[in-house]
Structure formats: structure tokens, C-alpha cells
Amino acid sequence: MECEKASALMMQYMDKTLSEADAAKLNSHIKGCPVCKEEFMVYDKILREFETMEVISAPDDFCDTVMEKIRALDFKRPASTVKDSMLCVIWGVFSVLLGLGLLASMYKDTVIEYLASTGRFDLFLKTLAPVTEYVNLFTEGLTNTFTSLSSGLSALVSPVRLTLLVIFAVLAGIQYVIYKKNKAEI
Amino acid sequence: MPVDVSKVSDFDLIQMCINEDMNYFSELMRRYKNLVFSVILRMVNDKEEANDLAQEVFIKVYKNLHKYYPEFKFSTWIIRITTNHVIDFRRKKKQESVPIEDVEYELSSEESPEAQYIRKERDHSINSLLEALPDMYKIPIVLYHKEGLSYQEISDIIKEPLSKVKNRIFRARKMLKESIINTGVGEYYGV
Ligand SMILES: [Zn+2]
Numbered sequence: 035m036e037c038e039k040a041s042a043l044m045m046q047y048m049d050k051t052l053s054e055a056d057a058a059k060l061n062s063h064i065k066g067c068p069v070c071k072e073e074f075m076v077y078d079k080i081l082r083e084f085e086t087m088e089v090i091s092a093p094d095d096f097c098d099t100v101m102e103k104i105r106a107l108d109f110k111r112p113a114s115t116v117k118d119s120m121l122c123v124i125w126g127v128f129s130v131l132l133g134l135g136l137l138a139s140m141y142k143d144t145v146i147e148y149l150a151s152t153g154r155f156d157l158f159l160k161t162l163a164p165v166t167e168y169v170n171l172f173t174e175g176l177t178n179t180f181t182s183l184s185s186g187l188s189a190l191v192s193p194v195r196l197t198l199l200v201i202f203a204v205l206a207g208i209q210y211v212i213y214k215k216n217k218a219e220i
Numbered sequence: 221m222p223v224d225v226s227k228v229s230d231f232d233l234i235q236m237c238i239n240e241d242m243n244y245f246s247e248l249m250r251r252y253k254n255l256v257f258s259v260i261l262r263m264v265n266d267k268e269e270a271n272d273l274a275q276e277v278f279i280k281v282y283k284n285l286h287k288y289y290p291e292f293k294f295s296t297w298i299i300r301i302t303t304n305h306v307i308d309f310r311r312k313k314k315q316e317s318v319p320i321e322d323v324e325y326e327l328s329s330e331e332s333p334e335a336q337y338i339r340k341e342r343d344h345s346i347n348s349l350l351e352a353l354p355d356m357y358k359i360p361i362v363l364y365h366k367e368g369l370s371y372q373e374i375s376d377i378i379k380e381p382l383s384k385v386k387n388r389i390f391r392a393r394k395m396l397k398e399s400i401i402n403t404g405v406g407e408y409y410g411v
Contacts, residue, residue: 090258
């Protein structure tokens with residue numbers, strides 16, 4: 035065994051995850067390699083030093099002192115954050131569903147084609163047909179709106195999709211930031 | 221307090237503390253004061269200062285209790301606040317401190333024999349070697365080897381990926397080992 039491998043095994047020893055077989059390997063290497071032997075002895079010593087290191091306790095009156103200070107603060111906790119986080123969750127779920135729904139309806143041809151090709155969703159597709167039609171109309175309207183909105187840029191459909199994607203990416207980004215802010219660093 | 225608080229979980233205790241009676245905080249503190257105190261003391265090496273800082277940490281914890289999410293263990297959350305607080309404190313202190321050339325060095329001739337002995341003893345202990353390590357190595361290795369935290373918990377505390385945590389602890393061990401071998405402390409260890 036090379037010294038490098040021995041060094042890795044020593045780290046496992048420090049982690050207390052060294053297997054019996056590896057311990058035997060390490061042992062036999064150490065017997066023939068004074069450099070690794072010295073290293074191992076030092077590591078082992080460090081481990082034991084940590085174990086015997088003095089346990090530090092806070093002063094006896096610690097809790098009382100802090101409680102007194104807290105009482106003196108007259109601190110008012112801001113109103114419930116449970117409601118806030120519920121709203122956050124509802125808003126998050128809503129916008130994700132909206133985004134996914136819009137994306138799905140925009141790429142509905144591909145989705146339907148795929149579903150039809152597997153053949154297992156025939157019944158499902160039939161039931162959904164009226165809904166699909168309605169969604170078609172809705173999406174058309176939406177696409178038109180976006181097309182007219184971005185007509186200055188281009189009347190093509192794909193840039194519109196791109197624009198929508200960007201909008202949702204930004205929305206998701208904002209949401210993520212809000213979520214992180216909510217759990218802000220203290 | 222009507223309930224046997226020692227059996228209540230951390231999370232329930234926090235809710236009780238927020239919604240019912242702030243005095244439940246005392247029990248939370250009783251559970252973690254030694255952990256917080258010892259982490260701080262290893263970072264600042266001054267009992268007075270550590271005591272002040274530990275008090276500040278718990279006041280901060282109290283004020284922010286409602287921000288705790290049980291996504292992490294409470295101890296993890298508390299140690300994260302602790303290490304951040306100490307690092308912050310030291311940063312401020314460094315800015316306030318006098319430039320080195322203005323400091324008058326006291327000669328050690330007046331040091332009592334006891335003090336000299338203690339200093340010498342300390343130089344041989346792992347404590348003094350730990351002191352010399354930068355925070356980024358010292359904090360993880362102390363949390364791992366002394367406080368018995370897992371790599372995952374440490375990664376949650378210092379908000380670094382697991383691989384980075386392991387790497388730092390490995391390097392910290394190697395640094396300790398090197399300083400023991402190079403400074404001849406090894407002889408003291410009988411190595
Ligand atoms: Zn070797």
C-alpha cells in the first residue's frame with residue numbers, strides 16, 4: 035500500500051469509519067513505514083486530546099442573567115408569521131400551477147401527440163377534449179394578446195413563447211428571493 | 221409552569237415560548253448554554269468576553285425565535301447564529317483596535333511563575349495549536365471532534381457543501397499534525 039492510501043485510511047480512522055479489513059491494511063503499512071507511523075501516532079493523539087479536552091460550562095447564573103436582560107428589553111414579537119408563510123405557500127403553488135398550465139397549453143400539440151402515441155390515454159384525452167377546446171380558445175386569445183404586445187419586436191410565435199418563459203423565470207426568481215428573505219440571516 | 225418542560229421537544233418549547241410564556245426560554249437556554257458557551261470560548265479564548273457574547277447570542281436567539289424553521293435541528297440553528305455573531309464581533313473589534321505600532325509591549329519579566337507555567341502548559345496543549353488555526357478550519361474541526369456534530373450538521377451551520385466541510389476538516393487535521401511534528405511538541409507526546 036502507498037502512503038497516500040494510508041493517509042486516506044487515517045482520515046477514516048479519525049472519522050471512526052475505518053473497517054476492520056482496512057484497519058489491518060493500515061496496520062501492516064505502518065509497521066514498515068516510519069513516516070506514516072509517526073503521522074498515525076500524532077493523529078491518534080489529536081483524537082484523544084479532543085476526547086479529553088475540558089468540557090466547558092456556562093456560568094451558573096447564566097440563564098437567570100439572560101432572562102433578566104430579556105425581561106428588561108420589553109421586546110414585542112412581530113405579528114404571526116404563520117399567516118404570512120401560508121400566504122406565501124398559496125401564492126407559490128398558484129403561480130407554479132399557472133406557469134406550468136400556460137406552458138403546457140402552449141406546447142399542447144406536443145403533449146397531446148405524445149399522450150396519443152402511448153395509446154394509454156385515449157379515454158383521458160376524449161374526456162378532456164371539450165376542455166382542450168376551451169383551453170385552445172383561451173390560449174389563442176392569450177397568444178394574440180402577447181403577439182400584439184410584442185408586435186413591435188416580432189409577430190412570430192416562438193419569440194412570444196420565449197418572452198413568456200422569461201417572464202416566468204423572473205417570477206420564479208422573485209419568489210425564490212422572497213422565500214429566502216423570509217428566512218433571512220440573523 | 222404546569223408541564224414537565226424537560227420532556228418537551230425543542231420545537232414545542234419554542235412554540236410555547238412564543239405563544240404562552242417567555243419563561244419557557246429558560247429551559248431552551250439550559251439545554252444549549254454549554255454548547256454555545258464552549259463554541260464561543262474556543263473562538264475568543266477569554267471567559268469574560270465569551271460570557272458577554274453568549275448572553276448576546278441568546279438574546280438574539282430569543283428575538284428571532286419565530287424565524288426558526290424546523291428544517292434544521294435547533295442546535296444547528298443556534299450554533300449558526302453563534303458563529304456568525306462571534307465572527308461579526310471580531311470583525312468590528314478589529315476595526316476598532318489600535319494600530320500595532322501604537323501598542324506598548326509589556327515585558328514578561330513581571331509574569332508570575334504560575335502564569336509562566338500555565339502559559340508553557342498551554343503551549344503544549346492542543347488548545348494553543350487550535351488557536352492558531354484560521355476560523356474556517358477551527359470552527360469545523362472543533363464542532364466535529366469536540367462537539368460531536370456530523371459533517372451534515374456542520375455543512376448546515378456554515379452553509380457550505382458537504383465536500384467542502386470534509387475537506388476543511390481533513391486539512392485542519394493535517395495542519396494540527398504538521399504543527400505538532402514541526403514544533404517538536406511531538407516529543408512531548410512521546411512520538
Ligand atoms: Zn507510508
